[in-house]
Each structure stands twice: as C-alpha cells, then as structure tokens.
Amino acid sequence: MLKSASYIFIVSRAHGLATRLLKYDELDSLKKTKDLQAFIDLLTKDDYVQSLSTLERGKVDAATLNKIFSKVYVDRLIYFTKISSGKFRDFMMSYIKRLEVENLRRVLRAKLRGRDITLDDLIPIPRGYTVLNFQELVNVASIDDVAYHLAPTMYRGAQEAIPMAKSINSTLPVELAVEAVYFSKLLEAANSLPSNKRVTDILRNEYFSKFAYYIFGMKFLEAPLIIFERYSGLIARNLSVPVDFINDLLRSREDVALNIILRSRYRWLVKYIEDAVERRSVNDLYRGVLKGFRSFHIDLSKRHPLDMAYVLWYLYSVEYEYMNLIQIATAKELGIDPEQIELY
Amino acid sequence: MSSIMGVSASRGALLEARKQLQFIKKSTEILEMKRDKVASELNKYLGQLGKREEAEKKIMETYTKFVKALVNVGHEEFTSASMVVSKMKTRLHRHLVMGIEEYDVEIVEPPSVESIPNLVVKEVANEFYKVFMEMLEVAIIENKIEALAYDLMNTARKVNALQKIIIPSYQDLIRYIEERIMEEELSEFVRTKFIVDKKG
Numbered sequence: 001m002l003k004s005a006s007y008i009f010i011v012s013r014a015h016g017l018a019t020r021l022l023k024y025d026e027l028d029s030l031k032k033t034k035d036l037q038a039f040i041d042l043l044t045k046d047d048y049v050q051s052l053s054t055l056e057r058g059k060v061d062a063a064t065l066n067k068i069f070s071k072v073y074v075d076r077l078i079y080f081t082k083i084s085s086g087k088f089r090d091f092m093m094s095y096i097k098r099l100e101v102e103n104l105r106r107v108l109r110a111k112l113r114g115r116d117i118t119l120d121d122l123i124p125i126p127r128g129y130t131v132l133n134f135q136e137l138v139n140v141a142s143i144d145d146v147a148y149h150l151a152p153t154m155y156r157g158a159q160e161a162i163p164m165a166k167s168i169n170s171t172l173p174v175e176l177a178v179e180a181v182y183f184s185k186l187l188e189a190a191n192s193l194p195s196n197k198r199v200t201d202i203l204r205n206e207y208f209s210k211f212a213y214y215i216f217g218m219k220f221l222e223a224p225l226i227i228f229e230r231y232s233g234l235i236a237r238n239l240s241v242p243v244d245f246i247n248d249l250l251r252s253r254e255d256v257a258l259n260i261i262l263r264s265r266y267r268w269l270v271k272y273i274e275d276a277v278e279r280r281s282v283n284d285l286y287r288g289v290l291k292g293f294r295s296f297h298i299d300l301s302k303r304h305p306l307d308m309a310y311v312l313w314y315l316y317s318v319e320y321e322y323m324n325l326i327q328i329a330t331a332k333e334l335g336i337d338p339e340q341i342e343l344y
Numbered sequence: 345m346s347s348i349m350g351v352s353a354s355r356g357a358l359l360e361a362r363k364q365l366q367f368i369k370k371s372t373e374i375l376e377m378k379r380d381k382v383a384s385e386l387n388k389y390l391g392q393l394g395k396r397e398e399a400e401k402k403i404m405e406t407y408t409k410f411v412k413a414l415v416n417v418g419h420e421e422f423t424s425a426s427m428v429v430s431k432m433k434t435r436l437h438r439h440l441v442m443g444i445e446e447y448d449v450e451i452v453e454p455p456s457v458e459s460i461p462n463l464v465v466k467e468v469a470n471e472f473y474k475v476f477m478e479m480l481e482v483a484i485i486e487n488k489i490e491a492l493a494y495d496l497m498n499t500a501r502k503v504n505a506l507q508k509i510i511i512p513s514y515q516d517l518i519r520y521i522e523e524r525i526m527e528e529e530l531s532e533f534v535r536t537k538f539i540v541d542k543k544g
Binding site: 169217 | 409414424425429458459466467
C-alpha cells in the first residue's frame with residue numbers, strides 16, 4: 001500500500017528533528033562535567049541555549065534547570081503536534097495529553113492535603129492542548145472540587161476513584177485511573193493510524209512497563225493492590241490481555257509474577273527488572289523499567305525507521321532526554337560522582 | 345554556759361542534736377539508695393548508647409538512597425509527591441522520677457508517608473521515617489543518660505558531704521555536748537559535796 005504524503009512528511013520530520021536531540025556521547029560529556037555551571041556551559045544545543053543564556057552565572061540551581069528542561073520538552077511536543085495533520089494530529093493531540101495527566105497529578109496531590117499550588121508549579125501547557133482548566137483547578141479548595149472539574153472531560157471515569165483516594169489518603173488510585181483512561185484514549189487514536197498495529201504494540205508496552213513498576217513497587221512496599229482490581233478490566237483492555245492475567249499478577253508473589261510475565265508478550269521486560277525484584281528495591285525497579293522500555297523502542301525504531309515506530313521513538317527520546325538532563329543537573333547540584341550517574 | 349556551732353551545751357541541745365543526727369543518717373541512707381538506683385538505671389541505659397552509631401550509619405545509608413531517588417525522579421516530582429504528606433504531630437511529656445527530669449516524645453500523628461503516590465519517593469520516605477524514629481529513641485535515651493549522670497554526680501556529692509563532713513561534725517557536737525554536760529554535772533556534784541562537808 002502506498003503511503004500518504006502526510007505519513008511520509010511526519011516520519012521525515014521526525015528524522016529531521018531527531019538531529020536536534022542530544023546524542024549519547026553528548027549526554028555522557030555533560031555527565032562528566034565538574035559542576036552545575038560547567039554542565040550549563042556545555043549544554044549548547046539550540047533548544048536549550050536561549051533559556052540558559054538568560055540565567056545569572058553561578059546562581060542557578062537544579063530546580064530552575066528542571067523548569068527550563070520541562071519547557072523545552074513541552075515545546076518540542078507541541079511543535080511536533082503543530083506540524084502534524086489529519087489522523088497524526090489527532091494522535092498527537094492524544095499523545096500530548098500526558099502533559100495534562102502530569103499536571104492533573106500535581107493538582108490532585110496538592111489538593112488532597114489542601115496545599116497551595118500555583119500555575120508556576122505546573123507544566124506550562126498552551127490553551128488548546130488541554131481539556132482541563134488548570135487556572136481554575138489550582139484554586140479549588142479540595143480534591144472533591146477536582147472531581148467536579150473532571151466530570152465533563154474524558155477523565156470522568158477517574159472520578160469514582162476519588163472516594164477511595166480520600167479513604168486511603170493517597171492520590172494513587174486516581175492517578176492510576178487517569179493514566180488508564182489516558183492510555184485507552186491514546187490507543188483508540190493510534191488505531192486509526194497507518195501501521196497501527198506496531199504503534200499500539202509500542203504504546204501497550206509502554207503502558208505495561210508503567211504497570212509493572214506499580215505492581216512490583218507496591219508489592220515491595222506491601223501496599224494494598226486492591227486499587228488496581230477495580231480497574232483491572234480497563235487495564236486488561238489497554239494491554240490486550242485477559243483480565244485473569246492482570247489479577248494473577250496482582251495476587252501472586254513477586255517471583256511468580258515474574259514467571260507470569262515471562263510467559264506473556266511482555267517477557268522482554270523481565271531481564272531489566274529481575275535484579276530489582278530480587279533486591280526488592282523500588283528505585284532500581286524504576287530505573288530498570290525505564291531502561292527496559294528505552295531499549296525496547298530503540299530496537300523497534302532501528303528495525304522500522306520509515307514508519308510510525310520511528311516517530312514514537314522520537315517522541316520517547318524527547319522525554320528520555322528530559323529525564324536524563326534532570327538527572328544530570330540534580331546529580332551535579334548534589335556533587336555526585338559522574339560514575340554514579342546512570343543514563344537511561 | 346559554753347557553746348559550739350552556735351549551740352549551747354545543754355541537755356535540750358543534746359537531745360535536739362541527737363534527733364538531727366538521726367534524721368541526717370536516715371536521709372543519707374535514702375540518698376545512698378537513690379544513688380545506687382540512679383547508678384543502676386544509668387548502667388542500664390549506657391548499654392544502649394551504641395545505638396547512636398548504628399542510627400547514624402542508617403541515616404547515611406538512607407541519605408544515599410534519597411540522593412539516588414532525587415536524581416532519578418527530579419526536584420519537581422519529588423516536591424509534588426511530598427505534598428500529600430501530612431505534618432507530624434508530637435507531644436513532649438515531662439516526668440519527674442526521684443527528682444530527675446525525664447522527657448518522652450509521643451507521636452500523636454505520624455506523617456502520612458504511606459500516602460505518597462510516587463513509589464520511589466515513598467520507599468525513601470518510609471526508610472527516613474524509620475531512621476528518624478530510631479534517632480528519636482536515641483535522643484530520648486541520651487537525654488535520660490545526661491539527666492541521670494548529672495543527678496548521680498549531685499547525689500554522690502551530697503552523700504559524701506553528709507558522710508564525711510556533716511555526720512562527723514554532728515557526732516563531734518554531740519560528744520562535746522555530752523562531755524560538757526558530764527563536766528558540769530561533775531563540778532556540780534563536787535560543789536554540792538563541798539558545801540555539805542562544810543556544813544557537816
């Protein structure tokens with residue numbers, strides 16, 4: 001089947017824009033800088049240099065850099081959305097909702113305890129790229145009022161999790177519900193794309209890696225996993241697995257859960273998390289899951305450089321660059337030895 | 345009538361001095377008992393002093409984990425995840441045991457580290473809270489040791505002063521008064537006898 005012009009355009013743009021990303025060697029050099037100022041001086045890529053040049057020398061901290069990196073991350077995603085058209089634009093509009101999900105998470109966390117939060121604490125998402133009114137949301141009095149704002153949006157299903165969140169004093173049930181809704185909508189949008197099977201497969205693997213992090217992490221911390229069971233149907237649909245697979249994972253011991261994954265299509269993840277599972281370390285699990293998914297999509301993009309797998313690789317690479325830069329900046333501020341910084 | 349320590353050598357003064365000596369001896373015994381009790385309490389707590397080293401080691405280990413977690417998730421996520429944690433509420437209780445001030449810290453409301461939705465942050469927060477509780481226990485023990493040691497020093501000084509200075513001086517006083525009374529009785533007897541002999 002002939003590929004449409006817009007398809008060819010978006011894939012070529014992804015190739016073009018990928019040259020603006022930091023290469024592994026560049027990140028490695030940044031990692032080896034002696035301090036935060038040297039790190040800033042070396043970060044001369046176009047996307048960052050404009051914001052970094054306005055900073056006063058010697059008076060920069062990792063939190064400020066975090067905001068700058070976050071802005072570049074958002075700008076890149078928005079730019080890619082702007083240049084896309086037709087079904088790709090619809091897909092990108094769904095994909096970019098992960099920023100909205102992140103902001104919603106921050107609002108929920110603050111409102112659970114009635115803490116103050118301002119728009120400065122959120123990722124700056126331009127109007128038109130979010131369905132939520134964050135200007136209003138930051139001013140609501142409690143988490144119940146957040147539920148009121150969720151009602152007319154695609155996240156209305158997550159409202160049911162709010163009473164549970166209140167009863168266990170944690171926003172985790174709502175966060176998981178919002179994420180499940182986000183991925184289900186993203187998968188719906190991906191289904192209408194050309195080479196949709198590969199795209200949905202990548203997205204499912206991303207979702208599974210996050211899901212695995214939550215279930216193993218919660219098992220390590222002996223937290224109740226019942227909050228997942230309420231959404232096991234939606235999670236199973238998102239992952240294209242039977243509900244029993246989800247329930248078995250939730251109810252089994254860590255080693256048994258690893259075996260269950262080994263027998264599934266998500267077996268690639270096991271080698272990245274088995275050490276963390278043995279050590280019962282959430283931090284290692286987090287790194288393992290991120291590294292595993294990074295290898296997974298890099299591998300796919302190499303095998304399919306001329307289709308949507310490459311576009312997704314670009315989008316994920318933008319996110320991973322953001323995470324790597326945050327990691328290096330924080331490590332530099334804390335004076336951590338470069339050898340101890342492990343890039344994703 | 346002669347006097348010592350401002351006390352005249354009379355029968356009344358002798359009785360008063362004996363009564364006071366008896367009271368001082370009883371007090372000394374009580375203070376000795378307190379000293380022994382405080383010393384044994386101190387010994388009991390001294391064994392727990394090693395907990396500080398252990399707790400400090402754990403703090404450093406947890407700090408390393410915290411740094412790793414902060415590097416992994418970044419400032420923004422760490423701050424956002426920490427927002428769900430309620431403030432810890434404590435109450436300080438002051439007790440007086442044998443005149444020694446002791447303090448205990450009651451955790452009225454622990455910080456809700458269980459609420460943290462980010463599991464990496466939650467893991468570190470859980471460990472920090474455990475280490476914090478251990479350190480708090482160490483601080484309470486150290487405070488008790490300090491109070492007990494200070495009191496032991498004071499009590500031992502009091503017991504020594506009573507045994508070496510006050511009691512001997514009272515014993516001297518009583519002996520002196522007894523001798524003076526004896527002398528006065530003897531001279532009275534001699535004087536009476538002399539008068540009787542002269543009349544006879």
